Amino acid sequence: MTSRVRIAPSPTGPLHIGTARTALFNFLHARHVGGTFILRLEDTDVVRSTVEFERDILDGLRWLGLDWDEGPEVAGEPARGPHAPYRQMERLPLYAAAAERLLGDDMAYPCYCTPDLLDADRKAQEAAKEAPRYVGRCAHLTPDERLAREADGLRGALRFRVGEGIVAFDDIVRGHVEIDVRNLGGDFIIVRADGTPLYHFTVVVDDAAMGITEVIRGEDHLSNTPKHILLFRALGHDVPRFAHLPLILNPDRTKMSKRKSQTAIDDYIAQGFIREALVNYLALLGWSTGTEEEILSLDAIVERFDIGAVHKGGAVFDRERLEWLNGQWIRRLPADDLIDRLRPFVEADVAAARIEWMPSDDELRSLLPVIQERLPTLGAVGDLVGFLWVRDVDVDAAMLVPKRWDVATTVEGISAARDTIESVGDVAFEAEELEPPLRALAEARGWKAGDLFMAVRVAVTGRTATPPLFDTLVALGRDRVIERLDRALSVLTS
RNA sequence: GCCCCCAUCGUCUAGAGGCCUAGGACGCCACCCUUUCAAGGUGGAGAUCAGGGGUUCGAAUCCCCUUGGGGGCACCA
Numbered sequence: 001m002t003s004r005v006r007i008a009p010s011p012t013g014p015l016h017i018g019t020a021r022t023a024l025f026n027f028l029h030a031r032h033v034g035g036t037f038i039l040r041l042e043d044t045d046v047v048r049s050t051v052e053f054e055r056d057i058l059d060g061l062r063w064l065g066l067d068w069d070e071g072p073e074v075a076g077e078p079a080r081g082p083h084a085p086y087r088q089m090e091r092l093p094l095y096a097a098a099a100e101r102l103l104g105d106d107m108a109y110p111c112y113c114t115p116d117l118l119d120a121d122r123k124a125q126e127a128a129k130e131a132p133r134y135v136g137r138c139a140h141l142t143p144d145e146r147l148a149r150e151a152d153g154l155r156g157a158l159r160f161r162v163g164e165g166i167v168a169f170d171d172i173v174r175g176h177v178e179i180d181v182r183n184l185g186g187d188f189i190i191v192r193a194d195g196t197p198l199y200h201f202t203v204v205v206d207d208a209a210m211g212i213t214e215v216i217r218g219e220d221h222l223s224n225t226p227k228h229i230l231l232f233r234a235l236g237h238d239v240p241r242f243a244h245l246p247l248i249l250n251p252d253r254t255k256m257s258k259r260k261s262q263t264a265i266d267d268y269i270a271q272g273f274i275r276e277a278l279v280n281y282l283a284l285l286g287w288s289t290g291t292e293e294e295i296l297s298l299d300a301i302v303e304r305f306d307i308g309a310v311h312k313g314g315a316v317f318d319r320e321r322l323e324w325l326n327g328q329w330i331r332r333l334p335a336d337d338l339i340d341r342l343r344p345f346v347e348a349d350v351a352a353a354r355i356e357w358m359p360s361d362d363e364l365r366s367l368l369p370v371i372q373e374r375l376p377t378l379g380a381v382g383d384l385v386g387f388l389w390v391r392d393v394d395v396d397a398a399m400l401v402p403k404r405w406d407v408a409t410t411v412e413g414i415s416a417a418r419d420t421i422e423s424v425g426d427v428a429f430e431a432e433e434l435e436p437p438l439r440a441l442a443e444a445r446g447w448k449a450g451d452l453f454m455a456v457r458v459a460v461t462g463r464t465a466t467p468p469l470f471d472t473l474v475a476l477g478r479d480r481v482i483e484r485l486d487r488a489l490s491v492l493t494s
Numbered sequence: 495g496c497c498c499c500c501a502u503c504g505u506c507u508a509g510a511g512g513c514c515u516a517g518g519a520c521g522c523c524a525c526c527c528u529u530u531c532a533a534g535g536u537g538g539a540g541a542u543c544a545g546g547g548g549u550u551c552g553a554a555u556c557c558c559c560u561u562g563g564g565g566g567c568a569c570c571a
Contacts, residue, residue, distance in 0.1 A: 008571090009571090010570085010571045012570080012571070042571065044570095044571080045570055045571065047570095048570080048571090111569090113569095115568095115569070118568085118569085122568090125495085126495075128495090129495045129496090130495065130496075131495065131496035131497075131567065132495090132496085132567060132568090133496090133567080157569050158569095174499070174500090177498075177499080178498095179497070179498065180497080182496095182497090183496065183497040183498080183566095183567080184497090184567080185496095185497095185566095185567050185568090188568090189568080189569050190569095191569085192569040193569060194569080196569085198568090198569070198570085198571090199570070199571050200571090203571090218565095219499070219500090219564085219565065219566095220564095220565055220566070220571095221565095221566085221571095222498065222499065222565070222566075223497070223498055223499085223565070223566035223567070224566070224567090244499085246499095246500080247564075247565075249564085251505090253563060253564070254563095254564070254565095255564075255565070281506095284506065284507080284519095285506070286506095288506085288507055288508075290508070290509090291508085291518095292508075292517085292518050292519080294506090294507090294518085294519060294520095311500095311507085312499075312500060312501090313499095313500050313501060313563095313564095314500075314563090314564065314565090315505090315506065315507090316504095316505060316506075317505095317506095318505050318506060318520070318521085320505080320520060320521055321505070321506060321519080321520040321521080322520095323520090324519085324520055324521085325520090327532095327533085331533080370532095371532095372533095373532065373533045373534090374531070374532045374533070375532090376532090384531090384532090435529090438529095439529095442529095448529095449529060450528090450529045450530075451529090452529085453529040453530075454529070454530065456529095457529075457530065458530095463530090463531095464530060464531080465530055465531040465532080466530065466531065467530095467531075467532085468528095468529075468530085468531090469529055469530075470529085
């Protein structure tokens with residue numbers, strides 16, 4: 001049987017790191033075994049679901065390169081796959097029919113308990129140090145009793161009878177798991193009083209309808225799995241196999257959350273993390289090749305992936321390691337590709353007035369040799385060479401003076417460097433032409449070259465850490481270098 | 495509270511009874527390279543494999559208990 005897996009996000013927030021990781025593992029498994037990767041939107045929480053979040057999630061998955069084989073229609077694109085629609089609120093009749101069947105078979109029943117009543121039950125159980133569970137007040141109402149409540153205008157929610165016994169399954173990553181249905185919290189609601197279906201119900205109806213063979217999802221669903229298995233059986237469907245992935249954790253080892261970590265993929269994209277790095281990093285959270293390889297492309301991961309080799313323990317999200325991987329991947333990008341990816345970040349710097357104009361692609365290309373290996377993220381470009389794209393830089397008088405120098409020496413040094421640089425012709429304004437005379441200058445005056453270079457560096461960039469000085473001077477151009485050196489001199493002498 | 499799951503350097507991990515005086519990577523430290531910063535190279539610190547019992551000639555690897563951590567117990571997903 002060919003494998004069918006799915007990612008079923010809920011459009012109640014922007015694409016979350018955890019969702020992306022689950023999607024990735026589903027994708028990897030599907031591609032590795034030549035199966036089908038399905039995208040289904042679980043939008044039954046009508047209050048919190050929005051089309052904007054839906055859009056965000058789809059865009060994010062696509063950005064990561066996780067293309068789905070079957071999924072909903074979006075922005076004019078028709079739905080793909082034989083099981084459309086792929087948006088749960090458009091599949092309501094299916095759930096209604098399934099609910100009808102369960103009701104008819106008395107495997108489910110209407111419950112008229114009010115939220116307040118349920119709440120009171122829960123509080124009482126809590127006070128008695130008992131596990132919260134539905135007490136079964138409506139489990140055995142006679143038809144007359146039901147009619148009476150309906151006549152009173154009450155509308156029942158539908159509860160599924162969990163019965164008794166032990167539910168066992170063999171999880172692909174966790175192995176054999178057994179849970180006594182007594183610990184499920186009693187009969188659970190599958191359809192709200194307003195007629196809209198709930199997650200535990202829709203997920204089963206749809207996984208069955210769509211022929212899902214492996215349910216690959218987060219470990220937080222492990223305890224819910226028996227409910228799903230019971231439902232699959234009650235509906236007369238085959239039970240799929242399950243693979244519960246270890247959770248991604250905050251530094252304090254709790255489930256990764258917005259409160260304690262950055263969880264939105266958007267934020268990582270906005271900071272200049274690239275898809276190759278994110279995918280590579282996420283794949284290595286909870287899985288490894290078993291070898292010492294770790295810089296892996298999506299294709300390479302697909303080739304090596306084995307859902308059965310996924311770990312059981314949760315993994316702390318380590319941003320430092322992600323940044324390192326990002327740098328590794330940035331260094332591997334072809335020039336044109338890197339320029340294309342850099343451009344939006346430079347544009348954003350212009351928009352935010354961090355720099356004053358947009359450099360040309362050619363200018364960016366000429367900078368690549370010195371910035372490519374220095375970028376931890378694409379967003380760091382302005383920080384690295386933003387001084388090139390502003391009219392003037394702010395220079396701090398104190399910073400201009402090298403540690404071993406005093407103000408007088410600095411004035412002398414910058415002034416002499418200015419004249420030396422000016423004497424290098426415009427046409428010969430190359431790094432190889434600038435370095436020798438400046439070194440000779442330092443030697444003639446008995447200065448350490450590094451001190452002279454540092455003074456010039458700060459004078460023309462306003463900072464102490466920059467790409468190599470001579471490349472920086474060339475990038476600025478002769479006139480601007482002279483201008484900035486003069487300006488630095490006036491700062492020092494004023 | 496009840497149920498379930500998990501447990502190797504700070505972090506991500508290798509390890510499927512002898513190859514482990516536990517390997518790699520991130521981070522950290524030092525040195526090299528070097529005009530600064532990175533990148534790169536070399537080296538180092540860092541885990542008595544949570545603890546305790548077994549099983550075995552032999553255990554990080556198998557079993558049990560304890561401890562610790564996490565997740566789940568909604569008319570959320």
